[in-house]
Amino acid sequence: MFFHPARELAAPPKLAGGSVEEVFFPSGDGVRLHGWILRPPGPPKGTVLFFHGNAENMSTHVNAVLWLVKAKYQVFAFDYRGYGTSDGTPDIPGVNRDGIAALDQAFHIRGGEGGGVVVFGQSLGGAIAAYAVANSPRRGEVKALILDSAFAGYRRIVRDKLIAGIVTVPLAWPASWTVEDDYSPERWIGSVAPVPVVVIHGTKDPVVPFSHGERLYRLAGQPKGFWKVEGGGHATALLLPEVRNQLLGFLDSVLPSSVTNLPSTH
Numbered sequence: 001m002f003f004h005p006a007r008e009l010a011a012p013p014k015l016a017g018g019s020v021e022e023v024f025f026p027s028g029d030g031v032r033l034h035g036w037i038l039r040p041p042g043p044p045k046g047t048v049l050f051f052h053g054n055a056e057n058m059s060t061h062v063n064a065v066l067w068l069v070k071a072k073y074q075v076f077a078f079d080y081r082g083y084g085t086s087d088g089t090p091d092i093p094g095v096n097r098d099g100i101a102a103l104d105q106a107f108h109i110r111g112g113e114g115g116g117v118v119v120f121g122q123s124l125g126g127a128i129a130a131y132a133v134a135n136s137p138r139r140g141e142v143k144a145l146i147l148d149s150a151f152a153g154y155r156r157i158v159r160d161k162l163i164a165g166i167v168t169v170p171l172a173w174p175a176s177w178t179v180e181d182d183y184s185p186e187r188w189i190g191s192v193a194p195v196p197v198v199v200i201h202g203t204k205d206p207v208v209p210f211s212h213g214e215r216l217y218r219l220a221g222q223p224k225g226f227w228k229v230e231g232g233g234h235a236t237a238l239l240l241p242e243v244r245n246q247l248l249g250f251l252d253s254v255l256p257s258s259v260t261n262l263p264s265t266h
Helices: 058-064 066-070 092-113 124-135 154-163 169-176 185-191 210-219 241-254
Strands: 019-026 032-039 047-051 074-079 117-122 142-148 197-202 224-229
Touching: 019 092, 032 058, 032 066, 032 092, 047 058, 047 092, 047 124, 058 066, 058 074, 066 074, 074 092, 092 117, 092 124, 117 124, 124 142, 124 185, 142 241, 154 210, 185 210, 197 210, 210 224, 224 241
Parallel strands: 047 074, 047 117, 117 142, 142 197, 197 224
Antiparallel strands: 019 032, 032 074
16 A cells, blocks of 8 residues: 555656766665765755655656755655665565665765755655654754655554545454554654654645644644645645745755744645
């Protein structure tokens, strides 16, 4: 249910005046992971670590964040085990281990560039990102965690999806208890504080119910913001110019300065 990887990579994006660098790095158990560093022309304003969703691989999902490179942010995108040219086979413990390794790698990539590291995850990537920030030895150095259309729990989303189907309702509770739940973001997001958290969720998300975004926001510590996108679908908020502008304003507030006020609604 959670993993639908594709091995074949699309061609790296062409960045006007910028560059794409290929990197390989080990996960915590030695599995070799693959990523791209998308560099803007000139010094970056900061580094955004991008956790993609559950289907295909980073080469298709990275289109969602190319606009950040145009806005002068360096983006580090990577593939979980079993996706693209990353080794291994995806499972819940493994991909969460990969998330912590990627966050460590993001700080190595940032190097002396300055500007700090922001973590941004979409859908499944948001769930993995929340666990990574909460459990990283470098948590205190992360400038912000942004979750777009993320589910609150692995077990919870299985239950909700099965309840949505008339035929599968009787299976919802027994089936959900077979799912690994120790890595669920609802268990960890409260440990992210004092790193600022922004939760973005569309009210008409057909994949991850809006209630999951509400739950993550409720469980997060301060400082936090909830950007409710009226009528929004699944991971579509950043297609809207006003949400992009809101995010750029937020990034300006946390890179490199500390957060004083978070926008609470959209």
